[in-house]
Each structure stands twice: as structure tokens, then as C-alpha cells.
Amino acid sequence: MDDAALAAARQRLQGAGAVCVFTGAGMSAESGIPTFRDALTGLWSRFDPAALASEEGFRADPQLVWDWYAERRAGVRRAQPNAGHLAIAAFARARPGRVTVVTQNVDDLHQRAGCTDAIRLHGDILQDRWLDACAQRPACDPAQADAGRPPRCGRCGNRVRPGVVWFGELLPPGAMEAAEAAARQCELMLVVGTSGAVWPAAGLVHTARRAGAFVAIVNPHPSEIDDQAHAVLRGPAARVLPELLHHS
Ligand code: OAD
DSSP: OOOHHHHHHHHHHHHHEEEEEEEOOGGGGGTOOOSSSTTTTTHHHOOOOOHHEEEEEEEHHHHOOOOOOOHHHHHHHOOOHHHHHHHHHHHHHTTTTTEEEEEEESSHHHHHTTTOOOOTEEEEEEEEEEOOOOHHHHHHHGGSSSSSOOOOOTTTOOOEEEOOOTTTTOOOOOOOHHHHHHHOOOOOEEEEOOSSOOTTTTTTHHHHHTTTEEEEEEEEESSSGGGOSSEEOOOOOHHHHHHHHHTO
């Protein structure tokens, strides 16, 4: 890792008021959750996102998609927060009200590490929701659906789907607005483990940079947003974040 970049990022962190931490799949890689776009290990190098991460794909083969998510859910439940998640949570605890964590991850590892108010741009893989809007009043509860794959509503046959954002879908209401406000207002944005390939999420880094924030990136590999960074820390999150944050 570049010592000058580490020193610059530490110094900026020490002086920063508001800090926004923006994370992607690389954040959880060392917890054993695969990323999407890493060449050999990424999910999208082995699976077709159109078939597995879109409403059309789910409607075409609900059982295939449900079973794929069931396996990923089991992986998330088995995983534990890594030293990077814990370092971010400790850093935020020491600066109440000054650190906003925004994640693209659908796992709950930031939350389990202690960042319970992390903004989740792409939903929550452990949540169930209805595929179609429920027309009943009061609305039926997806937790009451039968045990099928996927479960169905006993009243109307509506199917349960995972509570993640699929390609072509809107982000959860309010999440992007809150994330944009954090990006505009922060003095430092710490970007961890994202390829920067997915929009509108990747736009947050540009927003922070345009608004005058110092941008530091933690990633062992080049990403599409490296040109936005003042400091690039080349290394894995679970090693770099404790080094960076424990001394800041
Ligand atoms: P990607 O898979 O696109 O990128 C993962 C990034 O993590 C890459 O830049 C890797 O170099 C980096 N990386 C790998 N191991 C790392 C480590 N140990 N420490 C730090 N970085 C590491 O994942 P995202 O950028 O999160 O969408 O992808 C964005 C969205 O695309 C995801 O949220 C998902 C996907 O389709 C939804 O789920 C809606």
C-alpha cells in the first residue's frame, strides 16, 4: 500500500467533521460473501444477472431464482462481520452523529457490526416481500405465505420475492435522497470495495467530489471511480480499514 496515500487519508480523517463511508461488495469479500464483478470469483462471472436479478427473470423461473437467493441468504447468515466492518463501526461510535454509512450491500454485516443505521441502497436480502402489490386491506403479510419455493399467499397466490433491488428497479424510497445528502455534506468520503459500475449509486462519489470532499478509495484493484479519488489505498478492506481508522 502507498504510505503517502495512507498518511494523507489519516490526516484528512482526523480533521474531518462529517464523514460518509460508501461500501460495495468488496467490503464483505473477506467475510466469505462473493462479489459480483471480480473476474474469477464474482457472481456475475458465473451467473446471468438478467435471469437471476430481474423481475422478468423471476417471473420466467421463480423456483430457480428463489433457490439461488436461498443459497445466498444462507451464506449471509453464516458470515460474520470482518475487521473492516468492525473498524468502521468503532470509528462511527467514537464520532456520534458525524459518520454516515451508505452501502450497496444486501447483507447485514454493517448492521451486525454495530452500524444499525447504515443506509441500504439495494435492499436487504434477508427480507421477504410480495412480487405484486397486495390488493387486500389490510395487506397480507409475506411472513404468512406458505412454505413453497417461492412461498405463495394462501388468499391470492401472490408470490414472495427477496427484498433486494433488481436491475431496472427503483431504489428503496428515501434511501438515495439520504445518501445524496450525506455525499453532498461530507468533508471526507471513504469508498470501500466497489467497482463503481452501478448507477445511480456510483454517482455518490462524483457528488461528494464535486461538493469539495476529500475522496479516499480502499480497493485491492482499480475501479471505475479511481479518477475521483485524492487517495487510493490498494489493499483489502479487512486489512486496510483497521490500519486507517484506528489511527484517525
Ligand atoms: P462489484 O462486484 O462490482 O465490485 C466489487 C469491488 O470490490 C471490486 O472493485 C473489487 O476489486 C473489490 N474488492 C474485492 N475484494 C475486496 C476486498 N477484500 N476489499 C476491498 N475491495 C475488494 O460490487 P459492487 O460495486 O458492490 O447490485 O456492485 C454494485 C452492485 O452491482 C451490487 O450492489 C449489486 C450488483 O449487481 C444489487 O444487488 C442491486
